Amino acid sequence: MTEETIKTKFSEPIFNRSHGRLLMPETRYWPTRMWKSPWRLPTYRRGAAVMAGILSGGAAAAWLLGEAGPRVAPLYSLAERYALQQGVPLFLVATVWTLIKAAVLLAVPLVNALFAVWWERKISAHMQSRMGPMYVGWWHGALQTVADGIKLFIKEDIVPECADKFVHLLAPVVVIIPAIVAFAPIPFGRELVYADLDIGTVYVFAVSGVSVMGIIMAGWSSGNKFSLLGGLRSAAQLVSYELPRTFSVIPVIMLAGTLNLSAIAGLQAGYWGGLLPRWFIFYPVVGQVAFAVFLIASVAETNRIPFDIPEAESELVAGFNTEYSGMKFALFFLSEFAYVLLSCLLMAAFFFGGGQPPLPFLGFLPSWAWFLAKTLTLIFCFLWFRWTFPRFRVDRLMNFNWKFLLPVSLLNIAAAGVLIWLLS
Amino acid sequence: MKNYLSFVFEAFWNTLKGLWLTLKVLFLPAITVQYPTEKIVPYPRFRGMPAYDSEACIACGMCVRACPSRCIALANAVSSEGKRMPKIAWYTLDYGRCNFCGLCEESCPTKPKAVWHSLDYEAVFGTREEMVRRWKRGDDLWGTAHNSADAQFAAVTDQIHIQDVPVRK
Numbered sequence: 228m229t230e231e232t233i234k235t236k237f238s239e240p241i242f243n244r245s246h247g248r249l250l251m252p253e254t255r256y257w258p259t260r261m262w263k264s265p266w267r268l269p270t271y272r273r274g275a276a277v278m279a280g281i282l283s284g285g286a287a288a289a290w291l292l293g294e295a296g297p298r299v300a301p302l303y304s305l306a307e308r309y310a311l312q313q314g315v316p317l318f319l320v321a322t323v324w325t326l327i328k329a330a331v332l333l334a335v336p337l338v339n340a341l342f343a344v345w346w347e348r349k350i351s352a353h354m355q356s357r358m359g360p361m362y363v364g365w366w367h368g369a370l371q372t373v374a375d376g377i378k379l380f381i382k383e384d385i386v387p388e389c390a391d392k393f394v395h396l397l398a399p400v401v402v403i404i405p406a407i408v409a410f411a412p413i414p415f416g417r418e419l420v421y422a423d424l425d426i427g428t429v430y431v432f433a434v435s436g437v438s439v440m441g442i443i444m445a446g447w448s449s450g451n452k453f454s455l456l457g458g459l460r461s462a463a464q465l466v467s468y469e470l471p472r473t474f475s476v477i478p479v480i481m482l483a484g485t486l487n488l489s490a491i492a493g494l495q496a497g498y499w500g501g502l503l504p505r506w507f508i509f510y511p512v513v514g515q516v517a518f519a520v521f522l523i524a525s526v527a528e529t530n531r532i533p534f535d536i537p538e539a540e541s542e543l544v545a546g547f548n549t550e551y552s553g554m555k556f557a558l559f560f561l562s563e564f565a566y567v568l569l570s571c572l573l574m575a576a577f578f579f580g581g582g583q584p585p586l587p588f589l590g591f592l593p594s595w596a597w598f599l600a601k602t603l604t605l606i607f608c609f610l611w612f613r614w615t616f617p618r619f620r621v622d623r624l625m626n627f628n629w630k631f632l633l634p635v636s637l638l639n640i641a642a643a644g645v646l647i648w649l650l651s
Numbered sequence: 652m653k654n655y656l657s658f659v660f661e662a663f664w665n666t667l668k669g670l671w672l673t674l675k676v677l678f679l680p681a682i683t684v685q686y687p688t689e690k691i692v693p694y695p696r697f698r699g700m701p702a703y704d705s706e707a708c709i710a711c712g713m714c715v716r717a718c719p720s721r722c723i724a725l726a727n728a729v730s731s732e733g734k735r736m737p738k739i740a741w742y743t744l745d746y747g748r749c750n751f752c753g754l755c756e757e758s759c760p761t762k763p764k765a766v767w768h769s770l771d772y773e774a775v776f777g778t779r780e781e782m783v784r785r786w787k788r789g790d791d792l793w794g795t796a797h798n799s800a801d802a803q804f805a806a807v808t809d810q811i812h813i814q815d816v817p818v819r820k
Contacts, residue, residue: 262679271680354673358683615673616666631659 289596296418296595332410332421336565343564344372347610354614382553387450390550394448399551399558401441406565409434413572414489416582416595427488428480431573432473435528438562439465442547445559449550457546460536460621465528467628472524474636475517478643479507479577488573492581501587506580513646516639518578520632525570526612527628529563533616536624571605572598579605698751698768701744702792703784708765709737714755722748723755723766728788738788746774747782781807 265271303324310320345360348371352359360368386395412427414420424430439462446458483491497505508514527534538546548559575581579601582594589597619627684691693699710727722745728738744766756767769792776782784794785804795804 261682265680268680274680350677353681354677356676356679356682358681358685361685611670611673611677615669 286592286596289592292593294417294593294595296416299418328421333407335410335415336407336561336568339568340561340564341372341376343567343606344375344560345369346606347613350607350610351614354611376557379553379557384553384555385550387550389450391448391450394444395550396555398441398445398448398547399555399562401444402438402562403441403558403565405434405437405441406562406569409569410565410572412488413569414492414576414581414598415572416593416598417493418489419595420489423487423489425485425487428476428486428491431488431569432469432476435566435569436465436469438566445551446547449547451550453543454547454549457538457543457549460543461530461538461547464530464534464536464624464628467625468524468527468534468632471520471628471632471636472528474633474640475520475524476577477636477640478513478517478646481640481643481647482507482510482513488576489581492576492583495580496583498587504580504583504585506578506583508578510646513639513643514578516635516642518574520636520639521574521577522608524632525574526609527624529566529570529609531563531567531609532613533619534624535618536621567606567609568602571602571609574605575601693770693772695770697770697772698753700746700769700771700774701749701751701755701766702769702771703742703744703766703786703794704763704792705739705742705765705786705788705790707761707763708739708742709761710739710742711737711760713758713760714766717754717758719752719754720745720748720750722746739786742786742794743783744786744794745783746776747779776807 261268306320306324307317310317345368349359349367360371362368363374364370386392409431411422412420412424412430414423442461442465443458446454446456446461449455479491480486483494485491485494495504495506499505499509503509506514508518530538536542536546538548543549548556551559575598582598584590584592584597708725710725712725715723715725723743725742726740727735728740730736751768753768756764759766780799781796784796784807786794791806793807796807797804
């Protein structure tokens, strides 16, 4: 057999594409080479284009929808007029109106959890150079959380033999109810607030503090030493981090002169020199320090890494969640994400001017869109911290709070006094 | 006081450095290969599933002697005068015993090689019998396997191959 016949019989390798897409030869090298010039990869360019499309599409949708808050009051007066015509008593209209508003408000933490879990998984995956969920849903595992939710629904609800059955049942309820109720005075945009309380700031901190009780109940009633340890650690941590968290807001309240959340957000309208927004984070030193302390304390309050001592998987086998399964576990999870959203909304209102656009010419977008954008950016920060930092040790956690955050936040209050004196 | 402040500053700075690293990696492409739908092309010298070309083989038996797992066997073709010819009557290779060392390919004296490692890494067998392949002259690169149900030798049909034609070296 001659060389020619062999050559005609065996050509260059033809890769069999019927069983999947073969990657380009350069992708088989370890990513250092690929990472030097990611823009050369067509998939990377396509992904960037999709991201830009999503952002601009969201902005266009927000621009088309326009301001939502001022449309609510005419809707209510319309319903009132209709009720007067039909002879329906007005208190009934008010009740139904409140119930509708409450239902909308209840949807906020639920939708947030649906979205945030997916986002957390995708962002954590990409920070570790993975891809995360890719198959459920039509696009990049978009329905993964729905699938997880269905899984949690059909799971068996296990109550341990030695658990205190009633308290075990009650604990997730005690955790979740304050997490939902605390959303009441939070503004989601201009005039877009469930209950415009004058004492909103205090209300939010007071109500969200009740959740600690539920976590202790969960730890105690599980009848498990790890759960109890988790519950106790959580109580110690949450109670102590509540102090710097509240103190860091006091400079903002001093500068604003009100406890009403939407009023605080509204006071930050306008620009210094026509460019730098009058947000509290841009007040020299005081604003930045207050924001840093509030951010750190909020991460600790929501039991997230690096402050997730109460639910440390490696030390406490997930702490107070250990003996919970199915929807009870889901409620704990839901409340965690609800608190993340609550902290981010608070931060957006306190330090980032609520619905005010960052630059004057960006005012064409409605205030709720800016509020949403700021909140999502802050939620991203929470996820970013989670996948960057290792967990604190218990004693260092307490040291950090009592010896660093608390004095700093107290000093910051004094500095805010000096700043107000200088400004006046 | 100065020590304390520099400690605080350093801790803060290192925190920011860690955050910057994860942010950089977030915007770099993931290295995950979504296996069933995406496949990596192996390096040219990758030792995948051995392929055999019955036409190029001269039935010298070097691979039989070189194989440490003793998974190769062959028989010479015999001419009508009763003389052994440099062609095979049959050739078998037991993929179940092969340890993919490449010694058969190394010892093969023909050019191009009659037995060589393809780049195919998706060798999946439904039965044990499929692992033992037999070639007669004119068979394709992956040979035939005995099927005890009908006592016939037949090509393994549901085998997945990354390559339609393996690389010759």
